[in-house]
Amino acid sequence: MARVTAQKGDPNWWRGAVIYQVYPRSFQDTTGDGIGDIRGITQRLPHIASLGVDAIWLSPFFTSPMADMGYDVSDYCNVDPMFGTLADFDAMMAECERLGLKVIIDQVISHTSDRHPWFVESRASRTNPRADWYVWADPKPDGTAPNNWLSIFGGPGWEWDGVRKQYYMHNFLASQPDLNFHNPDVQDAVLATVKFWLDRGVHGFRLDTVNYYFHDKQLRNNPPMVYDPDSTGLETDTNPYSMQNHLYDKSQPENIEFLKRLRSLLDDYDCRTTVGEVGDADRSLTTLAIYTSGNDKLHMCYTFDLLSPRFTAEHIRSVVSKCQEIVTNGWVCWAFSNHDVVRHVSRFMETPDEREAIARLAISVLSSLRGSICLYQGEELGLPEAELSFEDLRDPYGIRFWPAFKGRDGCRTPMVWEAGKPLGGFSEGPKAWLPVPPEHMALSVDAQEADEGSVLNHYRRTLGFRKAHAALLDGDLTFLDTQADVLAFIREKGGERLLFVFNLTREAKDFPLTGAFADAQPMPMPGYAPAVEGKVVKLSPLDAFCARL
Template identity: 65%
Template sequence: MSKTVSPDWWRGCVIYQVYPRSYQDTSGDGIGDLRGIIQRLDHIASLNVDAIWLSPFFKSPMADFGYDVSDYCDVDPMFGTLSDFDELIELAHAKGLKVIIDQVISHSSDQHAWFKESRSSRDNPKADWYVWADAKPDGTAPNNWLSIFGGPAWEWDTTRRQYYMHNFLASQPDLNFHNPDVQDAILDTVRFWLDRGVDGFRLDTVNFYVHDKLLRDNPALSLNAEDGNFMGVDAPDTNPYGFQDHLYDKSQPENIVFLQRFRALLEEYEGRTTVGEVGDGRRSLQTVAAYTNGGDKLHMCYTFDMLGAEFSAAHFRRSISNFQSVVKDGWVCWSFSNHDVERHVSRWLRDGDDPEHLARFAITMLSSFRGSICLYQGEELGLEEAEIAFEDLTDPYGIRFWPAYKGRDGCRTPMVWERNAANAGFSTAARTWLPVPERHRAHAVDQQQRVYGSVLNYYRTMLAFRKNHQALIDGDMVFIETNKDVLAFIRESADERLIVVLNLDREPQSVILPEDLVVREVLDLPGCAGGIHEGVVTLRGLDGFCGLL
């Protein structure tokens, strides 16, 4: 196991998300696997990241590609074996990489042994392990709760002659966290992975664990309210889920008690961490504050604030300032892309932009923010969203809401390693689970590896720059007011004080610094040409400047 420098290693760390299905296939079945991740550990380590987050690799019927778990304590044969996982942990630690795994515990697969027993009768030992409710007198669902994947959040079961709740697919029944036996069983599975050396957990839909016991109807969302985007979808436009104010189907106060139990378990081990995914619309920051304050719940959370289409200094300043004002003693993990949203280069690209320049600028910006950061595989290559034909879609979410929403397959296509190899070096299979986009081949690792200034090498350089400046890792962040599409802020730690200026406009900008800010030394912010003369910072479009105060 790697040496723990500090139990707070997670504060300001850089996490690299691996979507195992799409990273590297070593078995020739067209699907990535754990041995493929082992094979590519050197690539991950070369990025200067601190940790790997592995999306689910547990046993699963794969209705939602592993986010429907049928056995929390085993590896799906598609991905390998527990021995493969143990080897991955050992080799990652030897390279100085922590390993974080995805815990999907708000719901299980309907193929899980727990659910099979629960649905068998109303009086079996696990009868109350899932959320069951009687039909209304007219046979309709118990209330108006909706599934994110479309339709009611209730499915009729003919054996129990009751409805069960599912926030996602009907094959993903929600566990009943009001039952302490369920909490105990879940925590036992967490301990299983802690004992195998896992360094932390990314908690999927962390505010969905507990539902309202009274099963009260959600009210309609008022038209002037700003409900957040879950999974990158503008819910009011494409999904009726966004029509409701989700007061009762998630984010219940009892959730906090379970998170305290989860944290208490982690405290039995050294240097472990948690990062929670919070999708709670306009209340996301309040939920993050509740889940991360006090030092007895989650270590950090992330929201969907920076996973949308808006790209402006005002938006990023507002997102960070709001977090800092609402979440007083908690910690955030920022990201621009993940496996649920359109890749950020595509979201933010405008006519006339050089996508590679935008990709370089984005990591400069993300690396400068206060908080931990999470990168998604392929963004270090500057990959754009892939166009997937309807007949090639695998995502049930995209299939359900096509064509208004194309789903998540476009950001989940296989990694491109070698431009001219079969399937760009991802697999030797005749057909991969998602097609390898031809336009991605030009961005393959072997094409960027030895090119100075490539997006890949820029990521390496920028993340090394961040790692060498403590102020950027966990220093305070205070904004400097400007009247332009420019982010200007000070990052300050105990022994370092930096100023960072980032021009989000496509046109050159000049920023006059306050007289009391004297730049003693201009730092070579990788790839940026911003300069300063007599207190005026000049920047090209999508350009940055960093100086030592």
Template identity: 65%
Template sequence: MTQKSDWWRGAAIYQVYPRSYQDSTGDGSGDLKGIARRLGHIASLGVDAVWLSPFFKSPMADMGYDVSDYCAVDPMFGTLDDFDAMIAEAHRLGLRIIIDQVLSHTSDRHPWFLESRASRQNPKADWYVWADPKPDGSAPNNWLSIFGGPAWEWDSVRKQYYLHNFLAAQPDLNFHNPEVQDALLASVRFWLERGVDGFRLDTVNFYVHDRKLRDNPPLKLSAAAKAKQTNPYEYQDHLYDKTRPENLVFLRRFRALLDEYRERTSVGEVGDGKRSLKTVAAYTGGGDKLDMSYTFDLLGPDFSAAYVKKCINAFEAAVTDGWICWAFSNHDVIRHVTRWTKPGDSPDETAKFAISLLACLRGSICIYQGEELGLEEAELAFEDLRDPYGIRFWPGFKGRDGCRTPMPWQAQAPAGGFTTGKPWLPVPDAHRERAVDCQDGAAASVLARYREVLAFRRGQSALVKGSIALLDAPADVLMFLREHGNERLLCAFNFADAETAVPLARETTGAAALGFPGAAGRLDGTNLLLPPLGVFVGRVE
């Protein structure tokens, strides 16, 4: 077995949504050649790795998360040669490449599914989750799809239902069948052989279903909580359609494969409601499954000292030997500058405050394309939507297209320099005003702050790999110590709208400011004075 490197521990990862990053052909959609062209920008941020959302062959019913060939590049994005060239350029720049593996389900146009649905006796008949109807013809149980309606679709050829946790065009694979696991691991090996440095495992806790197909019980929700839900999926306690214990067996097989290669890593996306941290602990503990997990704890509307403290405490208590990857934005949620900027506040200041906090948290961190520009959520008309989730639940939920609009590179160029054709989603004028060429070289820009903060973080071992200890502070202040070896750093963040004085305990009164980028907090005797959205990072002897 090859020695496992922990380069990923404390790494900064930059997520690219390929369809929206850079178009090299003029067809209005981003591609691999376009990504390769822009890797210099990513390297300039000071990140360690790039996470690519799916680029595999797909009919694009769910924007590539419905894979029809795990070992092929969709022509929309280019060719395998383009992929090889892109990864070579990334490695030349010192960047590692992590790709998004969608293993829980395939497209309904995948050859495996076409064969499976053809009969109940063919070699792949048991590769997907098939079930007979109830005597009255209804679905086998009460499981629901995240994208709306029952999680079961009737097939007129097999005269059975098949399971789909997402779109009906995304049938779930049967992980109880070892041949399915073998085939999926073979596809993972294909990309390892091409030099991929790691995998982000989409919906990693959805792989295995309950063999008995037991009904999920209702989730105990108050009337007020139910009134907030736009999706009835949230009414169930998902005991049987995901997070089954057998999943750990597959994750150990996955890890064993990665350990055959040098310096490879894995991060799993865990969406499991109130059980998420328990699941993260199970999936990352023991050193024989995932290296780290990616959760939704800081991808919602809550942003306060108390809430972030609660998340940190919960993770530190639940996950003793695992690792987490924190993120504030991604391709599935409203951009955090929009979620967290209070009325009357500056989005730029929110963006700068947020990256300062993210960089100081214990764990690896993930940055979503465009957040380094302070982009806000795009407001799109219904007729411009491409996301099936948003189209299904409009107008109660507007979908995910507002965070997926193309990256603006040049303020004065058509489509912000993203494409010479018509972009697949509109490029808002407000985004063009924040284009890379407007901020590059501007000392006070959000882009400059990102580069400065990430460079600072990389130079402090306590921030990259150190422990964290939360400290007592006023209600609107988050304060903690990061420690690694002989290095101890005091980090403080003021979420309040007014200056706050923070009394320092005896062990932190000797803190000396380290020149953290944009830090406006200052020491005044035994008090730390923090302006609104103020930050302080100092060394403690």
């Protein structure tokens, strides 16, 4: 067992923190097999630290058959040999400590792999000690599934098992059976795996599908729902899952008490945190508010509300305002990109020549919002979504719904470190697990390092600006009633009041510095210096302005 590192310092370090997501298999390969590994992460940690972030979030690296790229865990307390060893993990932790980076790991506990020993035992009979560890149910008299629940990855949410002669529930792949959290033994076992990593020194957990832990005991059918396909970047109208109102297969009230148990465990350790992923359609912010209220459940959550194709003042103001109205004593974590959605520069730009401007403006907006923020590897380079052929796909979600939905591989291609090296310096092997797009090569880290005006250096300056102003970390945010296509708000804390104005349109806009803003003092904001003529700020397309009030 690794030594436990004492975690001293600010217990609220996570409030306003910047968290950098690492997708291990696409970050850095050190073995030549074309798959990233933990030693590769350790090698590239100085790059992450140079951005000025507070923590890293590692997507799953646990032992897994990799049917869903590691989100199908077969051993929660070990590293998959593909990624290295526990000793490699400990070395990475030590380097993070040296660089001042905290470590958050993905905890995928709503389901396991069907190869996990728990499930192997559970499916063996109806009488074994773990028979009730998963969600089993008898078929209807006609042999069909117990109810109408669907899998996000396509088809019914139930799979027939010929040994038990029952169906088992799976929200994702059939090889990802759902754990039965109504069984207290399951909760105990899951919390024991959390404790394993706490004792190893990790600073927190990103909780995958945190509202999926419990199901309705009565197995009631979900009612239909009219779905807006533009409301998230993940679920689309090509997937029948979106056609149900998921009242009974997730977000059950019993989850609250389990989250309290989880929080109680973390509170036994200093300076730990949790980030919950909430996917609950129109109820996401309400669920987030419940899960983060009262200081006895989760520390913070994120939703898919800003992971949509809409980069407009109206949309951002609507989402953030609704969050402030609903999440009154909880905490939110904002993001524009992650491993499940099309990269945001591709979602937001109208023409390819806008890529850099969109990349800069997006991080400037994100860094100005109230809440913590997550960055996804490669967004600091302004990487666009990769266009892949069907033959290159590895994502079961994309393979299932191609070509209407191309899946998530386009945002998961390898990082590009060195423009002059094969595979962008990601691997010295002959081939990467996903192709490295040729258009990404010119956007490599080394190519942008020397360019003061690069997206990479804009990220560094912007995150430095955020950290230099306490009002941006956890100060109040007040929107201004202005024209719908200009985003304007005030951030304030401890006597510091900052005015932000963002023009997210492709037209020039004027913002008057009159009335309450007559004495506003324009201040340098990384990457932006719009002209002020008299008492009017002249904003170019995709421009920004900041002033001290």
